Amino acid sequence: MGSNAHTRWWAEGPVGVIVLDNPPMNVLSDDNRRGIREALAEFRDNDARAVVLTGAGERAFCGGADLKEEEELTTETVGKFLQRGDETFRALRECERPIVAAVNGWAMGGGLVLALWCDVRVGSTRAKLGAVGVKVGLMASNVQLSRLLFEGRARDLLLTGRTVEADEAHRVGLLSSVVPPDRLMDEALGWARDIAARPPDVVAALKRSINTALDPVDVDGCR
Amino acid sequence: MTPEHSWDVRLIEAAEIEVAVVTGACTGAAFESVIDADLRLAGDAATFSCAGARDPIGCARRLTRLLGEARAKEIMLGERTFGAADALRLGLVTRVVPSSAIADAVRSLEDGLRALPPLALRAVRDAVRATRDLTPRAALELEHQQFRRLIATADHKAAVAAFFARREPAFTGE
Numbered sequence: 070m071g072s073n074a075h076t077r078w079w080a081e082g083p084v085g086v087i088v089l090d091n092p093p094m095n096v097l098s099d100d101n102r103r104g105i106r107e108a109l110a111e112f113r114d115n116d117a118r119a120v121v122l123t124g125a126g127e128r129a130f131c132g133g134a135d136l137k138e139e140e141e142l143t144t145e146t147v148g149k150f151l152q153r154g155d156e157t158f159r160a161l162r163e164c165e166r167p168i169v170a171a172v173n174g175w176a177m178g179g180g181l182v183l184a185l186w187c188d189v190r191v192g193s194t195r196a197k198l199g200a201v202g203v204k205v206g207l208m209a210s211n212v213q214l215s216r217l218l219f220e221g222r223a224r225d226l227l228l229t230g231r232t233v234e235a236d237e238a239h240r241v242g243l244l245s246s247v248v249p250p251d252r253l254m255d256e257a258l259g260w261a262r263d264i265a266a267r268p269p270d271v272v273a274a275l276k277r278s279i280n281t282a283l284d285p286v287d288v289d290g291c292r
Numbered sequence: 293m294t295p296e297h298s299w300d301v302r303l304i305e306a307a308e309i310e311v312a313v314v315t316g317a318c319t320g321a322a323f324e325s326v327i328d329a330d331l332r333l334a335g336d337a338a339t340f341s342c343a344g345a346r347d348p349i350g351c352a353r354r355l356t357r358l359l360g361e362a363r364a365k366e367i368m369l370g371e372r373t374f375g376a377a378d379a380l381r382l383g384l385v386t387r388v389v390p391s392s393a394i395a396d397a398v399r400s401l402e403d404g405l406r407a408l409p410p411l412a413l414r415a416v417r418d419a420v421r422a423t424r425d426l427t428p429r430a431a432l433e434l435e436h437q438q439f440r441r442l443i444a445t446a447d448h449k450a451a452v453a454a455f456f457a458r459r460e461p462a463f464t465g466e
Contacts, residue, residue, distance in 0.1 A: 148440070
């Protein structure tokens with residue numbers, strides 16, 4: 070159990086819960102980036118078997134990077150900015166325990182990246198996903214969308230930056246289920262408890278295997 | 293498009309993005325051109341078949357990258373003709389509209405693309421194409437390289453300024 074200015078986390082039985090709490094849009098802050106990493110480390114030490122990640126309120130899961138913060142980046146600081154994001158995304162990806170994103174509203178830009186690095190995504194009927202980087206002259210979530218959706222649909226979302234509503238997200242496989250907002254946490258906890266009930270070594274091996282299944286393999290078997 | 297042109301691949305010049313539009317039969321070489329485009333949309337009377345492709349092996353590889361193994365095999369192995377609804381289900385096209393509305397749909401998609409910053413569009417297009425051949429680490433490194441380049445562009449600064457001023461940005465490709 071812990072918290073910082075923009076993040077709260079706790080355990081519910083075998084499931085760890087992380088809430089991004091930076092209203093109204095839950096814009097991704099350094100407190101969130103650090104909070105996610107701290108929470109995952111704590112859950113690992115306390116043997117949580119699955120994790121749920123969500124945003125506070127009904128408006129946004131995560132609105133992505135703070136444009137003000139981005140505006141102030143210089144050639145010197147942009148590398149650090151990318152690295153801080155990367156450390157967080159990698160912590161989700163490399164965490165042995167599966168992470169369920171409960172997408173309660175907007176997941177855009179870096180917020181979409183966050184949702185896509187999770188292992189399972191469930192959404193409320195208010196979920197809206199947008200790879201909006203291109204709209205501000207940037208790019209984000211290319212890697213994950215290309216892997217999750219294959220190139221055809223990835224190009225559509227990345228090149229237009231358009232909004233994907235919950236139903237379409239479900240149809241194309243970006244959300245595994247869609248439920249009314251008041252049932253979203255139960256739905257996400259249900260997925261997490263099902264995962265938590267399975268042998269943890271098997272679950273960890275499955276996550277690793279799927280994470281690397283699409284990686285190119287050299288002739289000598291090196292990735 | 294006139295009735296004798298049942299498909300078309302249109303180029304959005306500034307960003308070098310190809311948009312394929314299919315309103316009738318699309319087979320063989322036409323099918324190959326269409327799957328090479330960046331974006332695809334169809335009228336509800338469109339039909340698709342890979343039959344008669346000049347390079348079926350290359351076609352199979354490109355479809356696997358585009359749609360995944362199961363869907364590529366469904367299309368390539370049976371060589372069946374399928375309609376717009378199946379094309380949407382397979383993800384071969386990402387939008388289907390009534391034939392009567394296709395011209396408007398194409399115009400609005402193209403206007404949308406022209407309103408976006410071309411450098412970022414081109415960077416996204418190239419990154420998606422490259423990602424399949426890279427490990428996640430290498431692909432992310434490529435994304436970061438592009439991000440560092442793009443964040444210094446005039447178009448990015450214009451987008452941020454427009455966002456805070458609550459107006460539509462105008463992009464110059466610089």
